Amino acid sequence: MSDNKECIIKAVGLKKYYKGGEIKALDGVSLEIDKGEVVVIIGPSGSGKSTFLRSLNLLEIPTDGSIFFDGVDIAAKHVDINKHRQKMGMVFQHFNLFPHMTVLQNMTLAPVKLLKKTPEEAETKALEFLRKVGLYDRAQAYPSQLSGGQKQRIAIVRALCMEPEVMLFDEPTSALDPELVGEVLDVMKNLASTGMTMVCVTHEMGFAREVADRVIFMCDGVIVEQGTPEKIFTAPENPRLRQFLQSIL
Amino acid sequence: MGFFNSLKDEFVLNFIEKGRWKSLFKGLGNTLLITLFAVIIGIAIGIIIAVIRTTYDKNAETLKKNGGVKYRIMKVLNTLCNLYLTVVRGTPVVVQLMIFYFVIFTFVDNGLIIAILAFGLNSGAYVAEIFRGGIMSIDNGQFEAGRSLGFNYFQTMRYIVIPQVIKNVLPTLCNEFIVLLKETSVAGYVGIADLTKAGDLIRGATFSAFMPLIAVALIYLTVVVILTKLVKKLEMRLRRDER
Ligand SMILES: Nc1ncnc2c1ncn2[C@@H]1O[C@H](COP(=O)(O)OP(=O)(O)OP(=O)(O)O)[C@@H](O)[C@H]1O
Ligand SMILES: [Mg+2]
Numbered sequence: 001m002s003d004n005k006e007c008i009i010k011a012v013g014l015k016k017y018y019k020g021g022e023i024k025a026l027d028g029v030s031l032e033i034d035k036g037e038v039v040v041i042i043g044p045s046g047s048g049k050s051t052f053l054r055s056l057n058l059l060e061i062p063t064d065g066s067i068f069f070d071g072v073d074i075a076a077k078h079v080d081i082n083k084h085r086q087k088m089g090m091v092f093q094h095f096n097l098f099p100h101m102t103v104l105q106n107m108t109l110a111p112v113k114l115l116k117k118t119p120e121e122a123e124t125k126a127l128e129f130l131r132k133v134g135l136y137d138r139a140q141a142y143p144s145q146l147s148g149g150q151k152q153r154i155a156i157v158r159a160l161c162m163e164p165e166v167m168l169f170d171e172p173t174s175a176l177d178p179e180l181v182g183e184v185l186d187v188m189k190n191l192a193s194t195g196m197t198m199v200c201v202t203h204e205m206g207f208a209r210e211v212a213d214r215v216i217f218m219c220d221g222v223i224v225e226q227g228t229p230e231k232i233f234t235a236p237e238n239p240r241l242r243q244f245l246q247s248i249l
Numbered sequence: 250m251g252f253f254n255s256l257k258d259e260f261v262l263n264f265i266e267k268g269r270w271k272s273l274f275k276g277l278g279n280t281l282l283i284t285l286f287a288v289i290i291g292i293a294i295g296i297i298i299a300v301i302r303t304t305y306d307k308n309a310e311t312l313k314k315n316g317g318v319k320y321r322i323m324k325v326l327n328t329l330c331n332l333y334l335t336v337v338r339g340t341p342v343v344v345q346l347m348i349f350y351f352v353i354f355t356f357v358d359n360g361l362i363i364a365i366l367a368f369g370l371n372s373g374a375y376v377a378e379i380f381r382g383g384i385m386s387i388d389n390g391q392f393e394a395g396r397s398l399g400f401n402y403f404q405t406m407r408y409i410v411i412p413q414v415i416k417n418v419l420p421t422l423c424n425e426f427i428v429l430l431k432e433t434s435v436a437g438y439v440g441i442a443d444l445t446k447a448g449d450l451i452r453g454a455t456f457s458a459f460m461p462l463i464a465v466a467l468i469y470l471t472v473v474v475i476l477t478k479l480v481k482k483l484e485m486r487l488r489r490d491e492r
Contacts, residue, residue, distance in 0.1 A: 059393055061311055086399030096394035100413050109408060110398040162398060 007068075008166060008197055009033040009056060014065035016051050016221075025051040026062065027221035033166075038198045040208040040229075043218035044244055049201040052218065053170050056199065057081075057088045070165070086114055089159030093171040095151040097143040097158070103130070104139045107158045115162065122161070129157035133187050149180030153187050160191075167191065169200040205248065209233060217241045263460040269451050273461075276447025277468055283364050283443065284430045288376075290369025291429075292422065295376025298330045300406055302377070303384045307392075308402065330377075337374035343435040345371055350439035360441045364433070372429050379421050383414035416487065423480040427473055434469075444468060 009032070016026040025048045033039055041049050054060040056067060058074060058081050067075045074084045098106050107129070108122035117125075130136045133153045143151055152172055159167060169188070173181040185207050192198055192211045202208065208215050208229055215232040217225045217240075225238045236242045264270040305327040312320040337345070349367040350360065357363055387410050395405030437446030448465035452458050 057397060059397065082396075082399050082401045085397060088397070090394075090397035092390060092394065094388075094390055096388075096390040098391065098394070098409055098413075100416060110400065113404065113408065114399050159398070 005034040007032050008035045008070065009199075010068040011052075011056065012066045012068070014052065014055055014067070015063045016048075016055060016060055017063045024221045026055065026065075028065075029218075029221070029223055031216065031223065033197065033199060035165075035197055036195045037213045038192045038211050039200070039214050039216060040212040041199065041201045041216045041218060042203070042205070042208065042244070043224075044247075047218045048221040049218050050170050051221075053168050053199060053201050056166075056168060057085050057090060059090075086110075086162055087165045089156075089162060089164035089167045091152070091155050091159060091167065091169045091172045093175050095143070095148070095155045095175075097151055097155055099143050102140050102142055103135070103146075103154050106143070106154065107161045110158075111161050126157070126161055129160055132190075133157055147180060148176045149183045152176065152184045156184075156187055156191070166197045166199065169198065169202065171201055171203065173202065173204060203248065205233070217244070219244075259457055259460050262455050263451055263457060264464070269454075272442070272447045272450065273444065273464060273468065276442050276444040277472075279361065279436070279442060280430065280433055280444040281472075283361065283368055283433045283436060283441075284426060286365040287368035287372050287429060287433070288422075288426050290365065291372030291376045291425070294370065294373030295378075295380050296411065298333070298373065298377035299380035299384055300403075300411075301326050301330050302381055304402065304406075334374050334377065337371055342368070342371045342432055343438055346435060346439055360436075360439050364436045364439065364441055368429060368433055371432075372425065375425055376422065379418050379425065380414060383418040384410060386417065387413055419487065420480055420484040423476070423483065427476050427480070430472065430476075431469065 011029055011031045014026050014029040017024055029052055043049050051060055055062050062075055066073045069084055074081055104126055107126035111117045111122040112119055130139055173184050189211055212229050215229050216223055219240050225241050305323050312323055346367040350363050354363050391409055392405055395409040434445040436443040444465055448461040451461040
């Protein structure tokens with residue numbers, strides 16, 4: 001993006017083994033992500049995309065390796081991971097809105113309890129976000145009264161209410177009906193244009209082409225190839241990447 | 250005619266004379282009092298135990314990996330909880346009550362308080378299992394969403410998981426209240442004049458068993474039927490709210 005790049009996340013030699021090493025979900029992944037960069041991760045099912053993304057905020061504890069966030073190794077012992085997670089928003093495939101709370105309560109809970117904002121401050125901010133994503137009138141609705149696309153847009157702004165430095169997306173549109181995918185991608189595109197650092201696992205190649213600064217291709221727990229969208233989509237080198245692209249186009 | 254006359258005499262003897270009916274309602278009052286406070290204690294204990302046990306089950310691996318004091322504390326707590334559950338569920342409640350009254354709390358002479366404690370501690374074991382099932386049935390995505398926002402494990406439990414669990418298990422909890430209401434009928438063993446004991450005292454005074462015992466049964470039945478109806482209503486409302 002800019003000339004003086006500032007690294008915000010740096011993963012070094014991440015490994016995640018299951019069943020005593022029988023399953024290697026991640027087998028040594030290293031990656032540096034700059035502030036403001038939009039990174040899209042693609043790859044076949046089971047290649048370790050989710051595991052990698054979830055390692056970044058330690059929802060998965062890596063078997064080995066380090067994750068530097070703002071220069072701090074958050075995978076080390078005795079790190080208050082909760083403080084760091086506040087700065088890393090995450091959006092899930094299945095939204096995970098809190099069903100017992102209204103949209104507004106979903107969005108203000110964490111800012112009030114964790115950032116010690118007053119309820120009024122938090123609400124003002126939340127309503128501002130709701131207006132931006134066109135859901136201002138749903139503030140008092142419960143998640144069960146929303147469509148999938150609406151739920152996911154709420155999930156995104158709920159994370160944004162914590163004013164994160166990075167947003168992590170794990171297949172945010174995969175659980176949506178096709179006609180609802182666009183509205184969520186639009187929100188993500190807008191977010192990218194504000195300069196937010198984003199790491200997205202997605203199968204939406206159109207989004208990757210249009211928005212990504214860099215595309216990462218993962219396979220069997222390692223990064224096989226990476227580069228600009230042009231390079232990845234028009235001049236893929238690795239045979240497995242070529243095969244993958246053929247299979248999805 | 251003679252039959253009805255003798256029934257009437259029986260009724261007067263057992264309920265009207267010396268205002269005996271009052272003791273039945275006083276007994277019912279005690280029964281409800283014990284049950285209500287025991288359930289409150291049971292819910293408090295139940296939530297704590299359920300949270301400890303599910304925390305241990307969910308996080309044992311990561312805690313173990315980080316090692317140290319936290320893991321050992323959790324392990325000890327979990328073992329204590331299991332011990333409590335085994336003992337409470339493996340012995341009759343009336344024996345627990347008598348041990349409380351005659352062995353442990355010999356220095357307390359308020360039987361009502363001891364009964365509340367004993368039934369509360371007993372109920373806690375059952376409520377704990379209700380809550381544990383409730384916590385386990387909450388989608389893991391709820392935990393992850395909470396944690397990803399920056400809440401620690403216990404905050405996630407408190408603000409996100411437990412409120413949902415309470416809503417889900419409310420009907421089951423109310424049924425536990427109804428079960429407990431009937432179980433407190435052994436409170437007479439430690440000299441508390443609950444509903445059952447009140448009926449029994451009338452029987453002892455009038456040497457007639459039929460009227461007082463049937464009356465006791467009818468009162469329990471009425472209360473239980475009313476409560477059951479209310480629980481059904483609550484259940485339906487909760488289901489409707491889910492849409
Ligand atoms: N808890 C677990 N226990 C055992 N194996 C697991 C566990 N979680 C993930 N795996 C394995 O790790 C590998 C990587 O999984 P991961 O979910 O990261 O893949 P993915 O690239 O996100 O796939 P998808 O596109 O299907 O979401 C898979 O082989 C998966 O079966
Ligand atoms: Mg995945």
